[in-house]
Amino acid sequence: MKPRQIRLCIYPKDIQRITGKSERYSRNLMHRIRISLGKQAHHPVTWLELAAYLNLPPDQVRDMILD
16 A cells, blocks of 8 residues: 655645635745745745644644645
């Protein structure tokens, strides 16, 4: 059996699933994370960066984004 692959990048839909907020909130949160990390608009946000920004356990965030 093949192990599950974990995506490194997250999308607004993933943030919606984790926080229970709207898509617009999720896009704004991704924008705030990029600004706080000094990333440009085309740089992706990883699930580890999201977990650190929201002060959530990384294991729980990883489990929520598994497809």
